[in-house]
Amino acid sequence: DGGITQSPKYLFRKEGQNVTLSCEQNLNHDAMYWYRQDPGQGLRLIYYSQIVNDFQKGDIAEGYSVSREKKESFPLTVTSAQKNPTAFYLCASSPRGRGGSEKLFFGSGTQLSVL
Amino acid sequence: EDQVTQSPEALRLQEGESSSLNCSYTVSGLRGLFWYRQDPGKGPEFLFTLYSAGEEKEKERLKATLTKKESFLHITAPKPEDSATYLCAVRNSGNTPLVFGKGTRLSVIA
Numbered sequence: 630d631g632g633i634t635q636s637p638k639y640l641f642r643k644e645g646q647n648v649t650l651s652c653e654q655n656l657n658h659d660a661m662y663w664y665r666q667d668p669g670q671g672l673r674l675i676y677y678s679q680i681v682n683d684f685q686k687g688d689i690a691e692g693y694s695v696s697r698e699k700k701e702s703f704p705l706t707v708t709s710a711q712k713n714p715t716a717f718y719l720c721a722s723s724p725r726g727r728g729g730s731e732k733l734f735f736g737s738g739t740q741l742s743v744l
Numbered sequence: 745e746d747q748v749t750q751s752p753e754a755l756r757l758q759e760g761e762s763s764s765l766n767c768s769y770t771v772s773g774l775r776g777l778f779w780y781r782q783d784p785g786k787g788p789e790f791l792f793t794l795y796s797a798g799e800e801k802e803k804e805r806l807k808a809t810l811t812k813k814e815s816f817l818h819i820t821a822p823k824p825e826d827s828a829t830y831l832c833a834v835r836n837s838g839n840t841p842l843v844f845g846k847g848t849r850l851s852v853i854a
Binding site for chain 1 (some may be wrong): 750788831843847
């Protein structure tokens with residue numbers, strides 16, 4: 630069954646702690662993305678990667694870090710520098726095409742809360 | 745800078761009461777306008793992609809249309825299971841990641 634798997638579904642962070650959100654895809658997509666969603670807000674881009682071993686900052690990258698060592702995996706670390714991390718985090722992927730019209734496929738999300 | 749504005753923020757309909765959701769956009773060279781449906785606590789689910797003004801696409805009770813400045817998502821005779829947040833997003837000619845609007849939260853009451 631092809632798709633995007635995010636884990637865990639719920640995560641709690643203590644003050645000063647770094648936490649890592651997992652995102653794995655078996656769709657053979659080149660591009661992967663991390664979005665943050667706050668209540669009543671749209672999706673805001675944190676980081677994205679269009680190819681292995683390369684990634685770019687999105688609109689709200691401060692306090693976050695990523696890696697892309699494998700095509701299938703794009704983990705997101707929420708560092709202690711992110712002072713307001715409580716949000717719903719969504720991972721997505723898309724194929725890499727010529728026109729830029731490729732749609733995103735989303736995972737089921739991780740809800741991060743601060744203890 | 746690309747921008748997407750959705751209205752209304754929330755919409756409450758009676759079952760069978762048709763209506764439309766609006767997505768206004770400014771983008772440097774539209775490569776695609778996307779509509780997604782999102783249920784609470786879940787990831788967005790793809791509905792439609794529109795590429796050029798005048799294009800229309802339909803799926804069950806939903807119909808999406810596109811002009812040079814905005815897109816509409818028309819919902820005909822909605823049912824309670826259509827209740828969800830509907831998100832609009834655009835991609836520009838530079839092939840940068842999608843830019844999303846804040847969504848319209850639709851509630852359909854039986």
